[in-house]
Amino acid sequence: MAGYGQFCPVAKAMEVLDERWTLLVVRELLAGSTRFNELRRGNPKMSPTLLSKRLHTLERAGIVRRAGDEGHTRYLLTPAGEELRPVVEALGAWGTRWVGGLGEADLDPHLLLWDMRRTIRVEAWPRERTVVAFTLTDVAPRVARWWIVVRDGQVEVCDYDPGFDVRVVVTTPLRTLTRLWRGDVSWPRALRTGEVRLDGAVDARRQVPRWLGQSVFAGVRRPGDGEVLVGL
Numbered sequence: 001m002a003g004y005g006q007f008c009p010v011a012k013a014m015e016v017l018d019e020r021w022t023l024l025v026v027r028e029l030l031a032g033s034t035r036f037n038e039l040r041r042g043n044p045k046m047s048p049t050l051l052s053k054r055l056h057t058l059e060r061a062g063i064v065r066r067a068g069d070e071g072h073t074r075y076l077l078t079p080a081g082e083e084l085r086p087v088v089e090a091l092g093a094w095g096t097r098w099v100g101g102l103g104e105a106d107l108d109p110h111l112l113l114w115d116m117r118r119t120i121r122v123e124a125w126p127r128e129r130t131v132v133a134f135t136l137t138d139v140a141p142r143v144a145r146w147w148i149v150v151r152d153g154q155v156e157v158c159d160y161d162p163g164f165d166v167r168v169v170v171t172t173p174l175r176t177l178t179r180l181w182r183g184d185v186s187w188p189r190a191l192r193t194g195e196v197r198l199d200g201a202v203d204a205r206r207q208v209p210r211w212l213g214q215s216v217f218a219g220v221r222r223p224g225d226g227e228v229l230v231g232l
Contacts, residue, residue: 017084026058028042029075030084039055042115044111045108061080064076064078102175102178107174107178110143112178113134113146113148115215116157122153122154128151129151130149131150132169133147133166133169134147134171135171137171137173168199168204168208169198171199181212183214183220
């Protein structure tokens with residue numbers, strides 16, 4: 001990209017970082033994605049060609065390095081890339097606090113379930129295989145049913161019925177589930193207002209908020225907060 005023609009370190013940094021999607025690729029790497037397809041799942045509206053281009057740019061800038069053999073390539077952050085963690089975290093906190101609106105284009109069940117997968121508290125789940133099913137009431141039928149399966153310390157997200165017994169069914173609009181994960185609304189409030197319905201054994205229903213977890217930014221206070229968003 002063209003430079004800014006300034007000696008200012010902020011300008012020099014932005015010559016590398018302010019191309020479209022670049023910081024979101026870094027965000028995914030910081031969140032633990034290392035494979036090309038994982039990076040795509042974290043940025044589903046980014047074309048493979050553009051992702052490859054951004055990874056090459058980050059590699060040339062010394063922010064990303066490649067590891068592994070051809071066909072099994074992993075993308076890893078260098079020390080310079082890891083040093084961007086507080087930058088990304090600060091942007092996330094700022095965006096949570098001051099840019100709270102969610103448009104229809106911001107809602108994506110594939111991306112939400114991918115992000116939720118990373119906040120699953122495996123240690124809080126039963127030791128035996130446990131399935132939580134989701135029915136999203138405000139999206140097309142083809143993307144309305146999802147399943148999270150936890151077994152042997154591993155988390156799997158399915159967009160098809162895995163065929164196992166379901167412990168709890170969560171019925172809610174995609175918008176509400178997104179807001180719950182972001183910490184925009186609390187589970188007690190969503191259950192009280194009927195925005196979310198849980199079907200299953202009482203003990204399992206009570207555990208759902210603990211099982212699913214929330215975004216790392218869920219605890220960020222918003223201007224005018226009148227309730228504790230993450231307290232259960």
